[in-house]
Amino acid sequence: MKSDLEAILRPRSVAIVGASNDETKRGFQAIRTLQEDRFPGAIYPVNPRRAEILGLQVYPRVSAIPGPVDLALIVTPAPTVPEVLEDCGRKGVRGAVVIAGGFAETGREGRALEAEIVERAHRHGIRLVGPNTSGLFNLPHRLNLVGARNVRPGRLALLCQSGNMALAVMVEASTRGRLGFSAYVGVGNEADIRWDEYLRYFREDADTDLVLMYVEGFKDGRAFLRAARETVRQKPVLLLKGGRSEVGQRSAGSHTGALAGSTVVAEAALRQAGVITVRRSDELLPAAEALAGLPAMRGNRVAVLADGGGHATLAADALSAGGLDVPELSAETQRKLRSILPAAATVNNPVDVAGATDADPGLFAACAAHCLADPGVDALLMVGLFGGYRIRFAEALGPIEDATAHRLGALVKETGLPLVVQSCYAGLKPEAHEILRQHGVPVHESLEIAAAAISVLARRGADLERVEARGDFVLPETPPETPAEIAEALRLGRHRLLEHEVRLLLRRHGVAVADFVLAPSADAAVATASAFGTPVAMKVVSPDILHKSEAGGVRLNVSGEDAVRAAFAGILDGAHRWRPDAEIRGVLVSPMMPAGQEVIVGAVRDRQFGPVVMFGLGGVMVEALRDVAFRVAPLAEQDARDMLDEVRGSAVLDGFRGGPPVDRSSLVRLLLRVSNLVATCPLVGELDLNPVLAYPDGLSVVDARLVLETRP
Structure with a gap:
C-alpha cells in the first residue's frame, strides 16, 4: 500500500509559500537549493507581492498555480497558516511542511492554533509535517527543503525533533568517517504525521539502511513501539532521547510541546x-557508523588487541562497564600468538604485543586473525597507536600500516565478525585509518567511544535473536467487562481498592496471594487466627486510611486469643485516633509467611506507552535501591525473563551466600498475570505488590495496593 508520505518525500511538484528574494530567508534558500540540486519536478514560488524569484514566475496563492501541486512548503508566520492550508485544500495539495513555531510548544493559545491547522488539513486530506520544524530532504530524489548545502549523501535516514541537533549531526558526519544521509525529516511538534508513520516509511525505503533519531517525546508511544519492532527486523533503529532529566523534560515541553x-x-x-x-550525543554517529559498516555480534565476548598495557587495561574496563565480556582466549589461540610475539607479550586477553609492532605494525593483522579465529570471541577491539607508526617511528612504516589496514578490513568480511579500532592518532587522519573506514571499520580517538560502538553491535545481535520472542505491544481492542471490585469502588466514588479487594482481584487472575479473611469483629479475628493455626498479621481496612502503619493499623506475629483481641482493639483505637471519622470495614487477618527473598512487582499506566510492568528487588528497601526493570504490557515470556536478568542484583535470585535459588518460573508467571491484568483492564492506574516473597518452590504476595486510573 502506498504511503501518505510519498507525496511529501517524493513529490512531483513543490510550492514555496512565503517565497522571498532575501537570501537569509527560508523562502529563498529552499528555491535556491532545489535549483542547485536539480530537483526533477516543478517549483512554484508563492508570494502576492513578487512577480519573479530566481528566474521563476511567482504566484499570488497556491490555488492560482496552473499545474498540480503535491507538496507545499509553508514558511509564513503561524497566524497565516490556517488560511494557507485552506487555499492548499482548494488546490488539492496532498502534503504540507509547516516551518513556523508558535503552536503547541508556546502554551494554550498555541495549542488551539495547532488544533485548528490539523482540523483544516484533515478536512482537505492534507498530511502535515511539523509545525515548528526545520524542514526535510530526500537526497536521492533531489528534494531539499532544509536549505542546508553540501550534505553528504549516504544511506542514513535522520528523524529529529530539533533542527540544531540535526545540523550538528550533519556537520559531524561531514568531518568524520564515511557516513551520509538518504533523507531527513524535522518531526517538530508531531501534530499530524507521527514517529511511527515516518518509521514505517523508512522501513520500506530502498535508499535507507539505518534510521537515526533524536526524540524528545512521543504523541503515541505504543504505536511507535509497534512500528519499531517491525522495522528492526529489517534495519537498525538508533535513538538519542532528550528530556532525560526533570529540567530536560521542561525544556522539551517548551521546545516541541x-x-x-x-x-x-x-x-x-x-x-x-x-x-x-x-x-550521549557524541555516541550517536559512532554507533551509527558501527551499525552501518559492521556485522552484528553473535554474543558479547570481545578480544582486546593492544600495543601497550595502559590502553589494554582501560579498554577492558570500558568494555566491562558496557556489559561486555573479555574472556580468556583459548589455549590454541594463545599458543599461536606466542609463536609470533616476544616473550614479554601478554596473550590471554587483553593481548599486549609488548612493542613488537613498533618495527612491524603488520603483526596487528596476524594477531587479529588469530583472535578472530578463536571460537570464544565475537568481536575484536584494537587499541593504541595503529595508524601512527609512520608518524611516531619512521615514514617507511606507512606502507606496512596501509597494507595491514586492507588486511584487517578483509578479515571482517572473511570472518563475519566486527572490528573496531581506537588510535590516539585518529585526529591526524592518517591514510591507514581512511583505508579502514573504506572497509567499514570505524576508527575512534576515544577508548570509551570505541567500546560503546562495540556494545551497540552486541545489542543489535541480541535484538535480532530475541525480537520475535518479545511482546508485540498490541492491547485488546475491546477490554473485557470491568471487574466487580473496580466497579464497586467507582460506584462509591473511591479511587483506590481496599486491600482485600485487590487480593480478590489478583486471585481471580491466577496470582498466588497469601490466605486472608476480612474480620468484622474481634470474635471473627480470633476464629480466623485459630483456623490458620499460625501467628497472623492484622491490618486495618478503611477507605479513609491509606498509610496503615502510620495510623497504628498494623500488627505482626500476633499469636493466641488474648493477643488477637488486644491487637484488634488496638488497631481500631489507633485508626480512630488517626482519623476520628474514618469508616472501618474490619481487620484483614492473614497468616505470617515464612521468610523468603523479597521482591516487588508492580504496574503503572505511563503517559506515553500505556500499561507498564515493573520488577525489582528490595521489598521495603526498593525506593532506596532503585534496582528495578520495566517492560510494556502485554508481556511475552521472554520479556518477563529479561526483567529478572536485568536487575543489578539478579544474582540473589540464583542463591546468595549459600542461600537457595528462588523459583524463577513462578516469578515469570506472576509477571505475565500482572501484565494480563493491566493490559485488559484500562482502569488499573497503579498496582503495587510489595513485598512478594519468592521461595525455592513458588511465591506469595504479602501486600497489595491498587489505584484506579483517573486521567482521561
Missing part, C-alpha cells in the same frame, strides 16, 4: 522494541 514522560520507562520500552539507544 513533547510529553517527555519517564526516562527509565522510555529506555526500557525502546530496548524491548529492539531500538538501540545512546545517552
Whole structure:
C-alpha cells in the first residue's frame, strides 16, 4: 500500500509559500537549493507581492498555480497558516511542511492554533509535517527543503525533533568517517504525521539502511513501539532521547510541546522494541557508523588487541562497564600468538604485543586473525597507536600500516565478525585509518567511544535473536467487562481498592496471594487466627486510611486469643485516633509467611506507552535501591525473563551466600498475570505488590495496593 508520505518525500511538484528574494530567508534558500540540486519536478514560488524569484514566475496563492501541486512548503508566520492550508485544500495539495513555531510548544493559545491547522488539513486530506520544524530532504530524489548545502549523501535516514541537533549531526558526519544521509525529516511538534508513520516509511525505503533519531517525546508511544519492532527486523533503529532529566523534560515541553514522560520507562520500552539507544550525543554517529559498516555480534565476548598495557587495561574496563565480556582466549589461540610475539607479550586477553609492532605494525593483522579465529570471541577491539607508526617511528612504516589496514578490513568480511579500532592518532587522519573506514571499520580517538560502538553491535545481535520472542505491544481492542471490585469502588466514588479487594482481584487472575479473611469483629479475628493455626498479621481496612502503619493499623506475629483481641482493639483505637471519622470495614487477618527473598512487582499506566510492568528487588528497601526493570504490557515470556536478568542484583535470585535459588518460573508467571491484568483492564492506574516473597518452590504476595486510573 502506498504511503501518505510519498507525496511529501517524493513529490512531483513543490510550492514555496512565503517565497522571498532575501537570501537569509527560508523562502529563498529552499528555491535556491532545489535549483542547485536539480530537483526533477516543478517549483512554484508563492508570494502576492513578487512577480519573479530566481528566474521563476511567482504566484499570488497556491490555488492560482496552473499545474498540480503535491507538496507545499509553508514558511509564513503561524497566524497565516490556517488560511494557507485552506487555499492548499482548494488546490488539492496532498502534503504540507509547516516551518513556523508558535503552536503547541508556546502554551494554550498555541495549542488551539495547532488544533485548528490539523482540523483544516484533515478536512482537505492534507498530511502535515511539523509545525515548528526545520524542514526535510530526500537526497536521492533531489528534494531539499532544509536549505542546508553540501550534505553528504549516504544511506542514513535522520528523524529529529530539533533542527540544531540535526545540523550538528550533519556537520559531524561531514568531518568524520564515511557516513551520509538518504533523507531527513524535522518531526517538530508531531501534530499530524507521527514517529511511527515516518518509521514505517523508512522501513520500506530502498535508499535507507539505518534510521537515526533524536526524540524528545512521543504523541503515541505504543504505536511507535509497534512500528519499531517491525522495522528492526529489517534495519537498525538508533535513538538519542532528550528530556532525560526533570529540567530536560521542561525544556522539551517548551521546545516541541513533547510529553517527555519517564526516562527509565522510555529506555526500557525502546530496548524491548529492539531500538538501540545512546545517552550521549557524541555516541550517536559512532554507533551509527558501527551499525552501518559492521556485522552484528553473535554474543558479547570481545578480544582486546593492544600495543601497550595502559590502553589494554582501560579498554577492558570500558568494555566491562558496557556489559561486555573479555574472556580468556583459548589455549590454541594463545599458543599461536606466542609463536609470533616476544616473550614479554601478554596473550590471554587483553593481548599486549609488548612493542613488537613498533618495527612491524603488520603483526596487528596476524594477531587479529588469530583472535578472530578463536571460537570464544565475537568481536575484536584494537587499541593504541595503529595508524601512527609512520608518524611516531619512521615514514617507511606507512606502507606496512596501509597494507595491514586492507588486511584487517578483509578479515571482517572473511570472518563475519566486527572490528573496531581506537588510535590516539585518529585526529591526524592518517591514510591507514581512511583505508579502514573504506572497509567499514570505524576508527575512534576515544577508548570509551570505541567500546560503546562495540556494545551497540552486541545489542543489535541480541535484538535480532530475541525480537520475535518479545511482546508485540498490541492491547485488546475491546477490554473485557470491568471487574466487580473496580466497579464497586467507582460506584462509591473511591479511587483506590481496599486491600482485600485487590487480593480478590489478583486471585481471580491466577496470582498466588497469601490466605486472608476480612474480620468484622474481634470474635471473627480470633476464629480466623485459630483456623490458620499460625501467628497472623492484622491490618486495618478503611477507605479513609491509606498509610496503615502510620495510623497504628498494623500488627505482626500476633499469636493466641488474648493477643488477637488486644491487637484488634488496638488497631481500631489507633485508626480512630488517626482519623476520628474514618469508616472501618474490619481487620484483614492473614497468616505470617515464612521468610523468603523479597521482591516487588508492580504496574503503572505511563503517559506515553500505556500499561507498564515493573520488577525489582528490595521489598521495603526498593525506593532506596532503585534496582528495578520495566517492560510494556502485554508481556511475552521472554520479556518477563529479561526483567529478572536485568536487575543489578539478579544474582540473589540464583542463591546468595549459600542461600537457595528462588523459583524463577513462578516469578515469570506472576509477571505475565500482572501484565494480563493491566493490559485488559484500562482502569488499573497503579498496582503495587510489595513485598512478594519468592521461595525455592513458588511465591506469595504479602501486600497489595491498587489505584484506579483517573486521567482521561
